[in-house]
Amino acid sequence: QSPLTQPPSVSGAPGQRVIISCTGTTSNIGVGYAVHWYQQLPGKAPKLLIHDNANRPSGVPDRFSGSKSDTSASLAITGLQAEDEGDYYCQSYDNDLSAWVFGGGTKLTVL
């Protein structure tokens, strides 16, 4: 059971906006560790999407944005496209576990 909780699935129509939440605790996000997000397209390796809560690596479209507040974080995707369909994971560090931790993942379906 991961200390980072994500909804199992979200969906939206092309062009719409979706938000994926990542809820942590006072031993990870709440103690100040940043949240990072990864995109995993079907059959592919994970790819860094957002780092340090809200920063996009070079090449990531600005349709993807991140935010963090207290013990939770969110990934927003605007202007949904069919190629966004896949799994999205949040990641942080947990003091109690002394481990890098991932959320359980959220499957994004573009209707």
Added chain:
Amino acid sequence: QVQLVESGGGVVQPGRSLRLSCAASGFTFSSYAMNWVRQAPGKGLEWVAHIWYDGSKTYYEDSVKGRFTISRDSFKKMLYLEMTSLRAEDTAIYYCARVVGAYSNYFDLWGQGTLVTVSS
């Protein structure tokens, strides 16, 4: 080209051993900490092991402590994961990943993964 390429996966019987390798290219390997992350079939990502940029410190997920050993050869630009006493629950795709970030580490470069299947 900046990349990580894993190898060494395969089918292995429970209780046996296997060594995974990860070849780094296109960047100064000796400057980066490295991780192994795994993904069981149909499941999410799970951090497995971490090694400092100079190999001086290593950290492990609880379920693999005492069974897995992460190591590196910076001259050869190689990362390794020695896995012993393998269990069915170790079946997964194993990814090597480059670690960045001063306080809150994240993984900015991933390999394509290598599949390990533990089965009799």
